[in-house]
Amino acid sequence: MTAPQRRGPVPGGPPAARMMMAGGPPEKLQDFKGSTKRLLALLKPQRLFVAGALTFGALGVFLSVLGPYLLGHATDVIFGGVIGRMPGYPPGATKDQVIEYLRANGQTTQADLLSGVDFTPGQGIDFDRLARVLGWVALIYVFAWVFGVLQGRLTTRAVQSAVYDLRQQVEEKLGRLPLSYFDQQPRGEVLSRATNDTDNIAQTLQQTFAQLVTALLMIVGVLGMMFWISPLLALIALVTVPLSIWLTTVIGKRSQPQFVAQWKVTGQLNGHIEEMFTGHTLVKVFGRQGEAAATFQEHNEKLYASSFRAQFVSGLIQPAMMFIGNVNYVLVAVVGGLRVASGSLSLGEVQAFIQYSRQFSQPLTQVASMANLVQSGVASAERVFALLDAAEQSPDPAPAKLDGVRGRIAFEDVSFRYLPDKPLIDNLNLTVEPGQTVAIVGPTGAGKTTLVNLLMRFYDVTGGRITLDGVDIATMPREQLREQIGMVLQDTWLFGGSIADNIGYGADSPDTAAVHAAAEAAHVDGFVRMLPDGYDTTIDEEGSNVSAGQKQLVTIARAFLAEPSILILDEATSSVDTRTEVLIQRAMATLRTGRTSFVIAHRLSTIRDADVILVMENGSIVEQGTHDSLLAAGGAYARLYSAQFAQAVAEVD
Incomplete structure (x- = not known):
């Protein structure tokens, strides 16, 4: 069975479609907090991996926080050894005696300094103690590295699994969306949401989730150690935090709309590229390369501008945070030096505190610099969630009981409209016997293809009902209905694969003999056997290595193989030559035997043998009958036939 083809937006185009093609109004994040929560909820099924990643991250942070404190002890051992080996100490004097001696001689500053140093007069560096301390430091950092590797692996597993599930949801959602959704959306826009935006979500979660949690844990751990060493220096370090938060908030609010615009324009650019690539032959034929390039340039410039603004504005966060961190570093170094001079802190403790102040500002800067990634990811997430939240086609009911489909089709008071205020079909009644x-004939826009779309349930009727063998098709699953119908369209569709694969698409696991039989019936076998690889000849996705008529024949062979109960031919012979058309008409006559068939045709000479000819105008059936009876009536059909015949004579003359 051939795949359904989209014939483009409805006449006039729905307002949403026109708005999107024109660029639409400027967008902004509708619900940043809600979208962020929903984005994080994607990780819920991976809670075990997330818990493991958080556990290893916490252990790694704990060890990383402990490292500078032990290094401070190593510094104190070295400094104490240097002080202990200084000349001038009385033989056998203790530390306390040396300090009392200095105070007695008016050297109060030196005495205060040495009071905070752990040394023994006359003894140098205790290398055994130093080795033990450095050994513990090395062991701690090795384990911190191991925990970091494990955290990264589990984080990657959790994030990629979550995005895998998200892609599955998008794929399944696309299958549940009605045809009207795709009529109103540029194809490239939908592809951008399904690919670019999901990839951006994966990148955002990968780069921010683990790092953000680690940074927050690092802030808490470092802050605790800072207060443990010196509450005064910790309070000084915290003075700059409110300024950091304020700057991050201000810059973030300015960059957020730019990320939304960036991904919106990305979708528009992808839509334009996809459209121009698909129709590149027509673009060249009509000499529109300049206009296509100009449109591309316009979208590209918009994308450049929005991306530049988004990245530049959000990029201001990191240098601003670095400046604040440097100010904090100066304050801590100055006050810490004074505390060492007063003997309140040891040199190693100040060294450790300075490391902690750096570690404290680093995760703050890291969290702030992640703001651009988070905003970009949330903007993409909102676009994907909008796709996932789009209105779906009505759910399928339980399979109906059909005891051998005979093919009796009845349209009972059917009404339909694409737009609520523009009726297209009103109170249409039609019965087609098995x-x-x-x-079905009529001028363009009369509703011929719409009638078929309603029968296939690409759209649901807005009034009345359509029955198959007395069963309302709205009470049947769409798959159950469509497996009874074979469809050949004017717009052929072939996928990348061999000719045999494309023909075999019409049935489940067909054998080679069945494929060849369908090809012979549709007059495909003749030209296929002339190809170097025969039925194994590979067709590209556009079918550019076979002619338009040959593509049409392959789709007809696909319908032959499906052996449907109901056959729909929508200008199925429009791309073949006159001789091949005659052969196909004969084959179609055989294929239609015992099957209910709907033929949409503009060339009226091809439908003379139809049992019933319906003439449609403005969504209504204005005439019906056989070819001879309608000509004799001298009505709308006769006028169409005469006009077509007169045009043919004029072309010959």
């Missing part, structure tokens, strides 16, 4: 061939 095995009948019904031809």
